[in-house]
Amino acid sequence: MKKTGSQILLESLQLEGVDTIFGYPGGTVINIYDDLVDYQGIKHILTRHEQAAVHAADGYARATGKVGVAIATSGPGATNTVTGIATAYMDSIPMVIITGQVPTPLIGNDAFQEADMVGITRPVTKHNYLVKDIKDLARIIKQAFYIARTGRPGPVLIDLPKDVQIATTKFEYPDKVELRGYKPTYSGNIRQIEKAAKMVLAAKKPVIYVGGGATLSDCSEDLKKLAEVTQSPLTTTLMGMSSFPSRHPLSLGMLGMHGTYYANMAVTNCDLLVAIGARFDDRVTGKIATFAPHAKIIHVDIDPTSIKKNVRVDLPIVGDLRDVLQNMLKKLAEQGDAVESLVERTAPWRAEIDEWKKKHPLTYKKEKGVIKPQYVIEKIRELTNEDAIITTEVGQHQMWTAQFFEFAKPRTFLSSGGLGTMGYGLPAALGAQAAFPERQVIDISGDGSFQMNSQELATLVQYKLPVKIVILNNGYLGMVRQWQQLFFDRRYSQTPLELPIDFTKLAEAYGGTGFRAEKPEEVEAVIKKGLETAGPVIMEFRIAREENVLPMVPAGAGINEMVLAS
Amino acid sequence: MKHTISILVENEFGVLSRISGLFSGRGFNIESLSVAPTLDASISRMTIVTSGDEQILEQITKQLNKLIDTIKVIDFTGQDYVERDLAMVKVNAEDSTRAEVLRIADIFRSKVIDVTPRSYTLEVTGAPAKVDAIIELLRPMGIKEVVRTGPVVLGRGAKGWRSNE
Ligand SMILES: Cc1ncc(C[n+]2csc(CCOP(=O)(O)OP(=O)(O)O)c2C)c(N)n1
Ligand SMILES: [Mg+2]
Numbered sequence: 001m002k003k004t005g006s007q008i009l010l011e012s013l014q015l016e017g018v019d020t021i022f023g024y025p026g027g028t029v030i031n032i033y034d035d036l037v038d039y040q041g042i043k044h045i046l047t048r049h050e051q052a053a054v055h056a057a058d059g060y061a062r063a064t065g066k067v068g069v070a071i072a073t074s075g076p077g078a079t080n081t082v083t084g085i086a087t088a089y090m091d092s093i094p095m096v097i098i099t100g101q102v103p104t105p106l107i108g109n110d111a112f113q114e115a116d117m118v119g120i121t122r123p124v125t126k127h128n129y130l131v132k133d134i135k136d137l138a139r140i141i142k143q144a145f146y147i148a149r150t151g152r153p154g155p156v157l158i159d160l161p162k163d164v165q166i167a168t169t170k171f172e173y174p175d176k177v178e179l180r181g182y183k184p185t186y187s188g189n190i191r192q193i194e195k196a197a198k199m200v201l202a203a204k205k206p207v208i209y210v211g212g213g214a215t216l217s218d219c220s221e222d223l224k225k226l227a228e229v230t231q232s233p234l235t236t237t238l239m240g241m242s243s244f245p246s247r248h249p250l251s252l253g254m255l256g257m258h259g260t261y262y263a264n265m266a267v268t269n270c271d272l273l274v275a276i277g278a279r280f281d282d283r284v285t286g287k288i289a290t291f292a293p294h295a296k297i298i299h300v301d302i303d304p305t306s307i308k309k310n311v312r313v314d315l316p317i318v319g320d321l322r323d324v325l326q327n328m329l330k331k332l333a334e335q336g337d338a339v340e341s342l343v344e345r346t347a348p349w350r351a352e353i354d355e356w357k358k359k360h361p362l363t364y365k366k367e368k369g370v371i372k373p374q375y376v377i378e379k380i381r382e383l384t385n386e387d388a389i390i391t392t393e394v395g396q397h398q399m400w401t402a403q404f405f406e407f408a409k410p411r412t413f414l415s416s417g418g419l420g421t422m423g424y425g426l427p428a429a430l431g432a433q434a435a436f437p438e439r440q441v442i443d444i445s446g447d448g449s450f451q452m453n454s455q456e457l458a459t460l461v462q463y464k465l466p467v468k469i470v471i472l473n474n475g476y477l478g479m480v481r482q483w484q485q486l487f488f489d490r491r492y493s494q495t496p497l498e499l500p501i502d503f504t505k506l507a508e509a510y511g512g513t514g515f516r517a518e519k520p521e522e523v524e525a526v527i528k529k530g531l532e533t534a535g536p537v538i539m540e541f542r543i544a545r546e547e548n549v550l551p552m553v554p555a556g557a558g559i560n561e562m563v564l565a566s
Numbered sequence: 567m568k569h570t571i572s573i574l575v576e577n578e579f580g581v582l583s584r585i586s587g588l589f590s591g592r593g594f595n596i597e598s599l600s601v602a603p604t605l606d607a608s609i610s611r612m613t614i615v616t617s618g619d620e621q622i623l624e625q626i627t628k629q630l631n632k633l634i635d636t637i638k639v640i641d642f643t644g645q646d647y648v649e650r651d652l653a654m655v656k657v658n659a660e661d662s663t664r665a666e667v668l669r670i671a672d673i674f675r676s677k678v679i680d681v682t683p684r685s686y687t688l689e690v691t692g693a694p695a696k697v698d699a700i701i702e703l704l705r706p707m708g709i710k711e712v713v714r715t716g717p718v719v720l721g722r723g724a725k726g727w728r729s730n731e
Contacts, residue, residue, distance in 0.1 A: 118580055119580075119583065122580075123587060123591050127634040130579065130580070132579070147634060179634060180637050181575070181576060181634055181635055181636045181637040181638075182634045303632070304631070304632070305625065305628040305629050308625075309625060
């Protein structure tokens, strides 16, 4: 029996195991939306903006590890997805984005609501397709999902013209993907792994440096084993955050611009840096010339382009992290005595790090009568369980969350690392909550970022997604203000958010609930009430207005040149 | 340093923009680029001349390989290969210079492919340096127009470069 293009799309989604999609209708996807009525197996969540649909699919993907799916109409709907796609691309999130397109005969004519999406998204997708012939549709969908989730994951866009959605053909979903140009390397070269094990065994001051790849390849357990077996201190990037328990004795927390003193000192002084699924981003390395200057560098990554892009590497290993780590652990296990002597030899190194930890722990000053944002984060940690999924927007609140919220389980921290997209957190929380209706999902937000996608309160209420939103309200675009304070003589150009908004009323306007705390004594009660209240809740905290995120490495400085106090 | 890279790509819609976009987006140079289908019509072969230090070239080849439509990439630098560039040169042919133009054409084993009372159009094929040289020699006669394909290359020896390796 023949099927239309839009039916083929929905059938294929089902065969890919897609149960939830996020989207927004319009003229060139109206056929898909019409057919959607007959596909009860696919739950569609109507966000209130296409950008939010893509972030929601992204949050869904980050929380579950599955491919997130979003759909939008052509022209403005499609261009609205671009920030969401770029956000996912920078953080390597597996997604498939479907955009409607004007009918093929009109393409190139500046037709109504036409935008060249394949052209626009080429640099921010892992791959993209314009489907010109219905006969290619099933194959393209199959390939899109395969490309999105394999190798270094990433978003794939399918631009689907309206006439292709209407055309009919026999539906056969291919069971194999044939892409002669795409064959990711999964198993690391065993000799390289052996060499790596030798380098680890010879180290005096090893540090493991973990990025978002660890989350993507679900290798937290192996990572923990590697750190414990070798007793190597471990630091993560923002993206690697929840892949290693923050409270683990070997944890150094985050490194880089707002990293801990001890993580940055450890990296600066180590003699071996084992980089795992990280890409030496400039926010991590600071001045390259003084980054890990005494260290031999081992770099494990599934993407060869990540290796030697920014820093010299002594030993590259291309492969899936889980495979490489497991083989490395095997090699180490064969060398029991050497491991023992490694642990013995590196004891003074761990002692040195413990001194740094004692000397400059992450800390903040309490002040009478004012709510400190770090205190709010600590309280949220105390009052939530380890399964809680935390999303953030971008700014100071994001860094405070990374610093003070201690993560225990993988895939519990969702934040836009690479692109740094304000407005990411709320829709991402929506997507995560759609995936896990029973878990606590909390968006930790700033007063600026929140207003970049606050319309999603409507979606939360409509679909009974009980996301809790914490707004650390400082009345500023705080992170930019901090830079202005430190580097621009306190000229607060366009960073005060002059209008004091009543966020609790905003929550109520949408049918949610709002609470506010203005004094430190109120913080705990508001968090408790907020978490207990059913449905979406905004908890607004009027925090110390000019609190800074510290430590801070000024742009262009080495990561050991930290500003520790204001 | 100059590098000549050959790329086999899927002969798909938009593939040229993926390659050129990669170069422009990452700030890599393209000095010349030529592209045409291979014996297998589903595959196109591109030859790109680019420049950069070792680290940049490593990134260029890795980034090219990363594209889904890229089947194979070879950097011919340091390898044994033959290289040809083709140019068509439209040059003034005054009474006083006609003979000289033909003499130069002859030395370079170049063909006259179009003649008018006031011009010759020459076809010259060779390594890029040879093409540069004839252009320099013809320049004093007054060149009206030049078009070059940019170099294409093949590895030396009996072995072919198959896409399914
Ligand atoms: C979409 C977008 N626009 C601009 C920026 C630049 N930016 C980074 S942090 C920031 C301020 C964020 O303010 P707020 O959400 O209130 O967080 P705070 O820093 O005050 O905690 C800005 C404007 C950005 N990251 N994303
Ligand atoms: Mg703010």
